[in-house]
Amino acid sequence: MVNNEERKIKAVLFDMDGLMFDTERLYMKAWKKTGEKLGIPIGDEFLLQSRGMVRADSSKLFTKLYAPSMDYEDIIAVRQEFFNKELEKGIVCKKGLKELLVYLKRHGYKTALATSTPKERALKLVRETGTEYFLDEFAFGDSVEKGKPEPDIFLKAAELVNVSPEFCLVLEDSKNGLIAGKRAGCKVIMIPDLVPETEELKSVIDAKLDDLEQVIGWLQKVNGETK
Secondary structure, eight states: OOOOGGGSEEEEEEOTTTTSSHHHHHHHHHHHHHHHHTTOOOOOOHHHHHOOHHHHHHHHHHHHHHOOSSHHHHHHHHHHHHHHHHHTTTOOOOHHHHHHHHHHTTOOOOOEESSSSSSHHHHHHHHHHGGGOOEEEEGGGGOOOSSSTTTTTHHHHHHHTTOOGGGEEEEOOOOHHHHHHHHOOOOOOOOSSSSOHHHHHTOOEEOOSTTTTTHHHHHHHHHHHHO
């Protein structure tokens, strides 16, 4: 195994929704049901643009698009009720997640969660899926001042694992998250979920892979490791 000091990548920073867990579709379904209940025409413009945003930024976007009469926190509460009902059916981990987490643990990589989701809700998901054990540190959306596409959350995650951003790999599926990882000075891999790779994103990412298990081969090639 390659000595950790010789590695080009020493830490892996994980987005959560749409990257670790197949939850973005559940959020979209919950938002649609919220719109139907409240009489607000919530469309793809908001759903796609808000992916990866912290609460404050998504609130501004929602208000700009729909000028709701209700407080955004009350709207979020309605959406969360629908989302929780969807979660009762079970949380689906994305393909290759467990295999990658085991590999990283076994080979001594530092790992951190870097999600725009608030702490309480994010911890519930990682605990219920048994993935908390594999993560060394956690950075949440309510622990940074500026959300994605600003780099704050990845800089915080890198600081928590005590690894310089240049030696960190960001795994993301959303445009906002990919840009944030790039701005943080990390290597960035896109694992597409609902958003396809575009010409714009090609200039941001270091690689696009079909699933998380393929990250293992990418790390082995970059760091000169063997299985």
